[in-house]
Amino acid sequence: MQTFLKIGIFALIALAGYTLFANFAIPQVRPAPPPAEEETIGAMGMDQYIALGRKIFEGKGTCTLCHNPVLAGRAPSLTQMHATSEQRLNDPRYKGKAKTGEEYLRESMMEPSTFVVAGFGKAGTNDTESPMPQINGPAVGLKPAEINAVIAFLQTKDGGKATVPLPTGADAAPAPAAGAAEAAPAPAKTPEEALGKYACGACHKIGAFAGAVGPDLTKIGSKRDEAYLRRAILDPNADIATGFPAGVMPQDFGNKMTAKELEMLIKYLKAQKG
Numbered sequence: 001m002q003t004f005l006k007i008g009i010f011a012l013i014a015l016a017g018y019t020l021f022a023n024f025a026i027p028q029v030r031p032a033p034p035p036a037e038e039e040t041i042g043a044m045g046m047d048q049y050i051a052l053g054r055k056i057f058e059g060k061g062t063c064t065l066c067h068n069p070v071l072a073g074r075a076p077s078l079t080q081m082h083a084t085s086e087q088r089l090n091d092p093r094y095k096g097k098a099k100t101g102e103e104y105l106r107e108s109m110m111e112p113s114t115f116v117v118a119g120f121g122k123a124g125t126n127d128t129e130s131p132m133p134q135i136n137g138p139a140v141g142l143k144p145a146e147i148n149a150v151i152a153f154l155q156t157k158d159g160g161k162a163t164v165p166l167p168t169g170a171d172a173a174p175a176p177a178a179g180a181a182e183a184a185p186a187p188a189k190t191p192e193e194a195l196g197k198y199a200c201g202a203c204h205k206i207g208a209f210a211g212a213v214g215p216d217l218t219k220i221g222s223k224r225d226e227a228y229l230r231r232a233i234l235d236p237n238a239d240i241a242t243g244f245p246a247g248v249m250p251q252d253f254g255n256k257m258t259a260k261e262l263e264m265l266i267k268y269l270k271a272q273k274g
């Protein structure tokens with residue numbers, strides 16, 4: 001009986017001890033409630049903004065169509081852009097309005113011909129005209145808050161500091177919904193829409209677009225038949241237009257386009273007779 005009581009008292013003391021220990025010595029971890037939706041959009045942090053910039057750079061912005069290691073001879077490498085952007089301001093050829101690296105990056109995207117990196121100009125223009133599309137123009141159509149996100153990405157990806165303001169209120173870029181699956185882009189309803197969706201106009205002169213990396217397509221219909229056009233889109237390296245480089249036009253349209261989009265584009269191109 002005595003032993004039983006002793007064990008009981010010991011157990012009580014031990015239990016009290018553990019309870020105290022648990023309450024005072026171990027920090028109480030309680031999962032934070034998930035933030036409300038408006039809170040995440042209104043309070044997008046710089047890290048999130050930079051991540052959005054990377055997403056735009058690699059996707060919607062079409063930047064990696066040209067700025068990629070395979071095409072290093074056609075579009076300049078954008079590594080160390082935080083340092084390069086400031087050096088450009090002191091280049092004797094620089095005649096633009098930018099006063100800071102951030103302004104240079106914005107100007108490079110919105111008015112690419114203001115300063116053309118030596119050796120990368122449109123053929124025959126002696127580096128006075130850039131083949132890069134205006135990123136806020138019809139071919140790509142980024143909004144100011146999206147352009148700032150790309151600037152933040154370019155500034156920080158090689159160790160620089162982001163200097164752009166975070167988006168506020170009406171101009172806020174859409175916050176990537178946490179965990180939400182990316183919706184597949186809707187099929188284009190018109191050939192013009194398809195040209196935009198697949199960024200054909202970033203590289204070609206066609207419709208409202210003035211791309212200059214690939215051949216002018218405004219008279220293509222009088223030169224090529226439908227079979228050629230189909231092959232040119234699905235297997236661009238099968239025939240290489242004279243005077244243009246192989247391997248620049250994306251090779252994966254066959255996997256991305258719906259059959260209807262493809263046929264619409266072929267008919268549209270066939271009708272382009274200048």
Ligand code: HEC
Pocket residue numbers: 057061062063064065066067074075076078081084088105108109112113115116117120121130131132133135150202203213
């Ligand atoms: C159709 C091809 C093409 C696309 C698409 C393109 N660029 Fe360019 N970009 C170029 C070429 C060519 C140059 C060099 C000529 C010049 O200075 O404008 C250039 C120059 C630049 C420069 C200046 C580089 C320097 O060293 O001073 C920046 C910055 C830049 N691009 C960013 C972008 C971003 C960001 C995007 C996407 C939002 C983009 N580009 C999309 C072709 C392209």
Ligand code: HEC
Pocket residue numbers: 065066195198199200201202203204213214215217220229232233236237239240241244245246247248249250253265269
């Ligand atoms: C990143 C730049 C780029 C993009 C984006 C691009 N192209 Fe091209 N395209 C080229 C280049 C460069 C050539 C010339 C080399 C060759 O024939 O592959 C070309 C060739 C062509 C030709 C053959 C022209 C001829 O005279 O033989 C057609 C047609 C064409 N592209 C249509 C398209 C369509 C339609 C799209 C969008 C769905 C598109 N391209 C997107 C760069 C591009």
